[in-house]
Amino acid sequence: MGSIPDPGELTELTQPNFDEFQRQTSLMTSCTLLWKELSDHINSLEQNLMKQSEALKRKIETLDSETKASLDSLKKRELSIEDSVKIALNGVEFHKKAALKTLNDDFEDNPDGEVDDGDGLLQLLKSVCLKMKAKEFWNFVTGKKKEIDLLREKIPAALSECIDPARFVMEAISEVFPVDKRGNERVNDLGWACVLILESLIPVMVDPVIGKSRMLVTPSMKEKAKEIAETWKKSLEERGGIENVKTPDVHTFLQHLVTFGIVKKEDLALYRKLVVGSAWRKQMPRLAVSLGLGDKMPDMIEELISKGQQLDAVHFTYEVGLVDKFPPVPLLKAFLRDAKKAATSILEDPNNAGRAAQLAARKEQSALRAVLKCIEEYKLEAQFPPENLKKRLEQLEKTKTEKRKPAAVPANKRTRASNGGPMPPAKAGRLMNAYVSSFAAPPTFVRSPSHTQYPAAVPAYPSPPAMYGSRSPPTNAYAYSAEAAPPPLAGSYPGAPMNYPAYGGYGNCLAPAYQQAYYR
Numbered sequence: 001m002g003s004i005p006d007p008g009e010l011t012e013l014t015q016p017n018f019d020e021f022q023r024q025t026s027l028m029t030s031c032t033l034l035w036k037e038l039s040d041h042i043n044s045l046e047q048n049l050m051k052q053s054e055a056l057k058r059k060i061e062t063l064d065s066e067t068k069a070s071l072d073s074l075k076k077r078e079l080s081i082e083d084s085v086k087i088a089l090n091g092v093e094f095h096k097k098a099a100l101k102t103l104n105d106d107f108e109d110n111p112d113g114e115v116d117d118g119d120g121l122l123q124l125l126k127s128v129c130l131k132m133k134a135k136e137f138w139n140f141v142t143g144k145k146k147e148i149d150l151l152r153e154k155i156p157a158a159l160s161e162c163i164d165p166a167r168f169v170m171e172a173i174s175e176v177f178p179v180d181k182r183g184n185e186r187v188n189d190l191g192w193a194c195v196l197i198l199e200s201l202i203p204v205m206v207d208p209v210i211g212k213s214r215m216l217v218t219p220s221m222k223e224k225a226k227e228i229a230e231t232w233k234k235s236l237e238e239r240g241g242i243e244n245v246k247t248p249d250v251h252t253f254l255q256h257l258v259t260f261g262i263v264k265k266e267d268l269a270l271y272r273k274l275v276v277g278s279a280w281r282k283q284m285p286r287l288a289v290s291l292g293l294g295d296k297m298p299d300m301i302e303e304l305i306s307k308g309q310q311l312d313a314v315h316f317t318y319e320v321g322l323v324d325k326f327p328p329v330p331l332l333k334a335f336l337r338d339a340k341k342a343a344t345s346i347l348e349d350p351n352n353a354g355r356a357a358q359l360a361a362r363k364e365q366s367a368l369r370a371v372l373k374c375i376e377e378y379k380l381e382a383q384f385p386p387e388n389l390k391k392r393l394e395q396l397e398k399t400k401t402e403k404r405k406p407a408a409v410p411a412n413k414r415t416r417a418s419n420g421g422p423m424p425p426a427k428a429g430r431l432m433n434a435y436v437s438s439f440a441a442p443p444t445f446v447r448s449p450s451h452t453q454y455p456a457a458v459p460a461y462p463s464p465p466a467m468y469g470s471r472s473p474p475t476n477a478y479a480y481s482a483e484a485a486p487p488p489l490a491g492s493y494p495g496a497p498m499n500y501p502a503y504g505g506y507g508n509c510l511a512p513a514y515q516q517a518y519y520r
Contacts, residue, residue, distance in 0.1 A: 191248020
């Protein structure tokens with residue numbers, strides 16, 4: 001049995017191992033790095049939690065503020081209902097009395113709409129609106145397209161005289177919206193008049209107390225407006241889909257939704273397609289925002305750019321403030337490049353051989369004018385100097401003008417281009433029943449000074465065949481040689497059926513006898 005070593009007894013010391021020492025050192029270093037990494041991660045989490053806590057705190061404060069503002073607004077709206085209704089009722093009573101007074105007065109109607117100035121136009125519009133004559137109002141407006149700016153200024157004031165402006169407007173435009181009822185009489189487009197009247201109705205229906213946040217539209221009129229919108233949407237299938245709907249009809253529909261405040265969230269996809277399809281209209285960016293498409297604007301702008309509608313995309317970017325994301329100058333330059341390529345393709349198209357140059361120049365001119373107008377509208381002269389564009393536009397216009405100039409013809413050379421024969425005297429065209437022949441001039445017989453005069457005229461040539469209608473007789477029908485003149489014959493011959501004036505300035509010349517029927 002072995003003995004147990006005494007702890008106090010000295011034993012042989014173990015030799016130190018360098019590899020073990022190195023392993024332990026590496027382990028300590030790894031622990032230190034891991035501790036530091038964990039400390040940094042914990043600090044980062046703490047900072048993120050602090051930031052999120054502050055953001056949440058700000059959102060709660062904003063929400064409280066918005067909630068308070070909404071409650072105050074609701075309270076204000078609730079308190080203002082009585083005042084707004086009172087104002088509206090007083091207005092209705094006032095307009096009713098004014099309408100009755102106008103009907104009782106001996107007021108001369110002007111069916112032709114001839115007025116001397118803006119005041120006369122306003123008085124005529126007010127008279128029609130007071131009497132609620134929607135048909136006459138519509139006819140008057142559609143007949144004044146050339147004065148659209150004056151109408152845009154005066155119609156709101158006239159509509160404010162109506163007892164029920166919303167009903168009046170819907171009755172006025174009912175001839176063409178939601179469905180055109182003119183049948184075969186659909187000669188011209190009247191969408192511009194519908195949009196003008198609907199736009200003019202907005203300031204009339206604004207709440208007089210709290211402003212645009214509430215429109216004074218009665219529930220019955222709002223329901224009728226919704227029915228009209230549904231009728232228009234159903235008619236899309238009959239028209240062949242969105243792609244086949246005319247832009248004026250689309251504009252009228254969208255303006256109808258905005259005017260009466262009947263936008264539906266479930267129809268936003270439809271609204272987006274309609275807006276993109278008619279994006280070239282100036283009012284479309286503003287209508288898109290009013291329809292609730294503001295958050296979809298970036299995607300719509302990218303879609304317009306992909307379709308080559310860079311100019312329309314510029315208008316949309318400025319409407320929603322996305323100029324930093326979609327810089328306008330590169331878009332305008334891309335638009336010009338595409339227009340230039342289109343003009344080049346027109347020149348290379350064999351189907352446009354006769355008008356290729358004119359069509360290409362027109363395409364480029366249109367693009368240049370649009371870009372210049374955009375530069376001026378958004379003050380982009382510093383970023384995109386328009387001098388070179390103006391020079392190119394002037395060059396194209398100068399080339400177009402030079403091509404239109406007629407070729408110069410000498411005034412004192414009255415020659416016939418077809419057969420080289422002389423033209424008739426200048427005064428011949430002013431004579432009664434003057435006839436300009438399309439044949440070469442026949443040779444003139446001149447009396448020789450050494451011979452006696454013929455006793456009678458040269459015998460008449462045989463009668464020509466029947467008339468040719470609208471065609472000219474054969475060129476050689478009456479041609480003869482100057483050497484084949486008949487010899488002098490005794491006796492007299494019947495005179496020619498027609499007497500011609502002296503030809504060529506000779507007093508005693510004789511002309512061959514032509515049938516008179518050819519010249520009538």
